[in-house]
Amino acid sequence: MSAAPESASFADRFAAGRAELGPLVFGLDPSGALLVEWGLGDDADGLERFVDIVLEAARGRVAVAKPQSAFYERHGWPGIRALSRLVDALRSDGVLVLLDAKRGDVGSTNAAYAEAYLGAGAPMPVDALTVTAYLGLAAMGPLVERAAGSGSALFVVTRSSNPEGRALQTARQADGPTVEAAMLAAIGALNADLAPGGIGPVGAVFAPTHGEAEVDLVSMNGLFLAPGLGAQGATVQDVAECFATCPDRVLPSASRSLLSAGPDAAALADAVQAMAEEVRKALA
Amino acid sequence: MSAAPESASFADRFAAGRAELGPLVFGLDPSGALLVEWGLGDDADGLERFVDIVLEAARGRVAVAKPQSAFYERHGWPGIRALSRLVDALRSDGVLVLLDAKRGDVGSTNAAYAEAYLGAGAPMPVDALTVTAYLGLAAMGPLVERAAGSGSALFVVTRSSNPEGRALQTARQADGPTVEAAMLAAIGALNADLAPGGIGPVGAVFAPTHGEAEVDLVSMNGLFLAPGLGAQGATVQDVAECFATCPDRVLPSASRSLLSAGPDAAALADAVQAMAEEVRKALA
Secondary structure: OOOOOOOOOHHHHHHHHHHHHOOOEEEEOOOHHHHHHOOOOOOHHHHHHHHHHHHHHHOOOOOEEEEEOHHHHOOHHHHHHHHHHHHHHHHHOOOEEEEEEEEOOOHHHHHHHHHHHOOOOOOOOOOEEEEOOOOOHHHHHHHHHHHHHOOOEEEEEEEOOOHHHHHHHOOEOOOOOEHHHHHHHHHHHHHHHHOOOOOOOEEEEEOOOOOOOOOOOHHHOOOEEEOOEOOOOEOHHHHHHHOOOOHHHEEEEEOHHHHOOOOOHHHHHHHHHHHHHHHHHHOO | OOOOOOOOOHHHHHHHHHHHHOOOEEEEOOOHHHHHHOOOOOOHHHHHHHHHHHHHHHOOOOOEEEEEOHHHHOOHHHHHHHHHHHHHHHHHOOOEEEEEEEEOOOHHHHHHHHHHHOOOOOOOOOOEEEEOOOOOHHHHHHHHHHHHHOOOEEEEEEEOOOHHHHHHHOOEOOOOOEHHHHHHHHHHHHHHHHOOOOOOOEEEEEOOOOOOOOOOOHHHOOOEEEOOEOOOOEOHHHHHHHOOOOHHHEEEEEOHHHHOOOOOHHHHHHHHHHHHHHHHHHOO
């Protein structure tokens, strides 16, 4: 699908996919409740059938898909095997895979996470990975390096969609800025170094739902994952307003609001296509 | 091994194991470099052989083992299958398993992580799990609930062992306290509610290495995982000093400094036993 070569950066590959299908990210969150609602059974076999259905619905309709690791981990290693099949098949179909796993640790452990998920040598290579930097963005070095070297991307949780995280994210560091502002600035510094004058490999998870004072998003020179379209309370209009200064850099994600159209693959595909169209127009 | 019944709380089961073998936590971090150094090969087969060796060394020598998930994830689903075998076998041998996975997300996703790792119905049940609360401790509800209901525990990263996390962890929230102090207080409130007058199911990862002003650890009424004995710079004496007010609540963890004694299982067992003895005396 993508017009950009495989060796291109994630930003370039996303831009190509966006030009064709718009920026909607299809969230693939097979909760136990959903598997039951779909009549598949809340077990590894049901998960495999979920994979078949969403593959059919995603193909040719979205540029990016975002499986949430937790919902596969809850089936143990057979769940991870199903996730591997999903990831491989999506990428073969030309869909970029953003694995939502919120990994993050000290540097030596982050090197192992990088080896797990980024680059051709990984057992389950994805195009982008969400990470959490409670242990500091500077500890993310091995992940940043490997993302930059393999044309993949990281999305660092900066401003989350849920209210419970705001006290921490708005705490003020001794050097002045809030935690989230310091994170945006540090990401910007990495991107300026890794992709001077372009869009770098380090993005931010940034929720458009809190109606707070505007922050400078443009100078981060990176992409934004905007979570929670629909079920978590953000509307397409919220996304368009929050990212008005850089509409071409935002990846709005919807999961539950789309999956509720299943389990019929054709009905699900229609719902995905309709929302992709709506999102594409709002962020044109 | 444990004198406490299986339905007992994690704190009670740890206390029983500690009385017999001391509080040392054996960190099981099979990095690629270690697998090669041990002559096992950096692949899933090598990982399975690593599992066999550390099982032999851990049995009857430590009360708690701590596999770091990243080092198993880097072998894809066969790595998770090896981790499952390790977890099962350790628990059959009476060793408590503290899975170091630093999971954490919004509430609905945390519910899925709880289903993955906590309680008898989980595909890979562990005795305790590390979590990261950048999205707020209040979002951890489903994990806290399931830990409390299943006699397992959570360890929330509060003060990490690496220097890169300190700016965030010492940032000051709008309501006054630093991020780490607010985290300790919020954990204390949860434990007071869940285990009045006792040691609750929510612990903290708290590094003894920063030489900072003393904080009140006692009133958290929970356990502490002290990471990085040896390779990450903390000495047994650092641990004893940092936790002088509650020496019976700390779980000091060592990994690389022990694993360097392998791959000979007997030599590794000797190293584990020697450090367990040293730690037991220092924290008597």
